[in-house]
Each structure stands twice: as C-alpha cells, then as structure tokens.
Amino acid sequence: MTPPSLLLARLRDTAPLVQCITNYVAMNITANVLLAAGASPAMVHATEEAGEFAALAGATLINIGTLSADWREGMHRAAESARAHGKPWVLDPVAHQATTFRRATVAGLLALHPTLIRGNASEIIALGGGSSQGQGVDSGDPVEHAAALARAVARQHGAVVAVTGAVDYVSDGTRAAWVAGGSPLMPRVTALGCALSALCAAFAAVAPREPFAATVAALALFGAAGRIAHEAAAGPGSFAVAFLDALPGVNGAALDALVTYENASLAAPDQP
Numbered sequence: 001m002t003p004p005s006l007l008l009a010r011l012r013d014t015a016p017l018v019q020c021i022t023n024y025v026a027m028n029i030t031a032n033v034l035l036a037a038g039a040s041p042a043m044v045h046a047t048e049e050a051g052e053f054a055a056l057a058g059a060t061l062i063n064i065g066t067l068s069a070d071w072r073e074g075m076h077r078a079a080e081s082a083r084a085h086g087k088p089w090v091l092d093p094v095a096h097q098a099t100t101f102r103r104a105t106v107a108g109l110l111a112l113h114p115t116l117i118r119g120n121a122s123e124i125i126a127l128g129g130g131s132s133q134g135q136g137v138d139s140g141d142p143v144e145h146a147a148a149l150a151r152a153v154a155r156q157h158g159a160v161v162a163v164t165g166a167v168d169y170v171s172d173g174t175r176a177a178w179v180a181g182g183s184p185l186m187p188r189v190t191a192l193g194c195a196l197s198a199l200c201a202a203f204a205a206v207a208p209r210e211p212f213a214a215t216v217a218a219l220a221l222f223g224a225a226g227r228i229a230h231e232a233a234a235g236p237g238s239f240a241v242a243f244l245d246a247l248p249g250v251n252g253a254a255l256d257a258l259v260t261y262e263n264a265s266l267a268a269p270d271q272p
Ligand SMILES: Nc1ncnc2c1ncn2[C@@H]1O[C@H](COP(=O)(O)OP(=O)(O)O)[C@@H](O)[C@H]1O
Pocket: 119, 120, 121, 137, 138, 139, 164, 165, 166, 167, 168, 181, 182, 183, 184, 185, 186, 187, 191, 192, 193, 194, 196, 219, 222, 223, 226
C-alpha cells in the first residue's frame, strides 16, 4: 500500500477539491484544516446543488453534526452522485446514537455505501450495536473497546472504518492499523474530529482506490501535527492555532513512524 508520506506529498502537489457537508460548529475549522494541509475545501450542502457538486469534487464529506430534514436531502443527493461518479465519500456519524432522527439518518446514509466512516469510540461502538458511554458528541469509551466492532462494521458495510481517541484504529475488515500521536488537548477543541473526517476525504480524493491507506495517512497527519502543537500550546485556545500552524510543515517521514500495522503481510495495494 502507498505509505502516508507519499500520499501527503501527493495531496500537497494536487490540492484536491473536497466537498464538505458539515455542521455549523465545524465549518470554519474544517476549511482551515484542509487549507493548511494543502487541500481545497468547499462547503456545499444545498439540496439544489449538493449532487451536482459531488460530481465535480475529488471526494465528499457528509457529517450529521447539526442535522435538519432539508440538509438530509442534500446529503442523500451528494452520496448518490458521488457513488454514481466513482468518487469516494466519507461519513462522520456525529452523536448518531443520541436520537431517533440521527439513527434513522445514519441508517439511510449507510445504505448509500460510504467509502469510509470516521467516528469517536462511542459512535463506532454504537454503530456496531454495542452499548456506549458517550454523551452527545463526546466519547466516553476507550478506542480499544471499539476495535473489534469497527472491524465488524467495516465488513458489514464494505467500508473503511476509523475510530479515534488517545490512539486511533483503522480497519477495512481485513487489514488494520493503529496510529499514535496527537494530544489530550485535541478533544478539548471543538470539531477537530469533524475536521479529521474531512481530511480523510481529502486523502481519499488523491488515493481513490486505496481508502485504507488514505485513512491511515489522514490519521497520521493529525497525530504528527497534534504532537508538534502540544509542545507549543498553553491550553485549548493556543493549541487550535498551533495545530493549524503545524499542519503545512509536517514532514512525511514523521507520519510513517506513527503507524503500526496489525498484520504487515496484508498491507498490500487496494483493489484497482
Ligand atoms: N487523549 C487523546 N490523546 C491524543 N490524541 C487524541 C486524544 N483524544 C483525541 N485525540 C485526537 O483528536 C482527534 C479527534 O478525535 P476525537 O476527539 O476522537 O473525535 P471527535 O471530535 O469526533 O470526538 C484525533 O486525531 C484523535 O487522535
């Protein structure tokens, strides 16, 4: 599989266009994170244009953080169009376990075959049918408790599944990897997880046939930039600024060093 360092170089060289259908909290930091990483964000969610735009973008992110009925229709059109045009799309099922509306929306989106799903441990445990300790958008579970369910969800939906927290886990149902790095200040800055899901879309845009490798690269870039920002930060506020400042300068080799593959012999290229 293509290593994170090469995918980062490709992303910086090509500045992929990423359609973000994301929540009001996350829009600004998501656009800034994508720009700092080297991608080109566009927040396009209206029902009238979401499908048309998904055909133009390199990849699409669908995040249900501040959901409403009309946004849901735009999400469906974007997911259907992305699939029809062979473009990867990423699902961030924010707090989907909290309400009937969110659970039903996520069920409808899963039926449209996301390429990749990224959530915190509580969200992924709930997706796998487990009982989670999450409260609202925040996780209350360790990633280690979500790993087996993540693998099962990946198999069930034919998607790559990423679980984030103190250490990150990613599986496509067969292969799996753990990604280190980051900072305990990250969950204290709102919407960094949402921004990470958008970054997964950006990497998927430059590696559309390698969604597992793309996800590993996105997690590793966050891990590496998070470590750098932690050294410079006095608290969550300065961390957010330091994190944006760190992203453009992260060295590709630092990404590769953060990844441990569960079964290295399975780390082959994804299907063409
Ligand atoms: N305790 C922690 N230590 C290091 N990194 C963390 C920690 N908690 C979260 N992160 C990082 O923060 C980012 C967002 O993950 P997370 O907080 O799980 O998502 P969400 O915001 O959706 O709940 C990820 O890069 C993750 O690795």
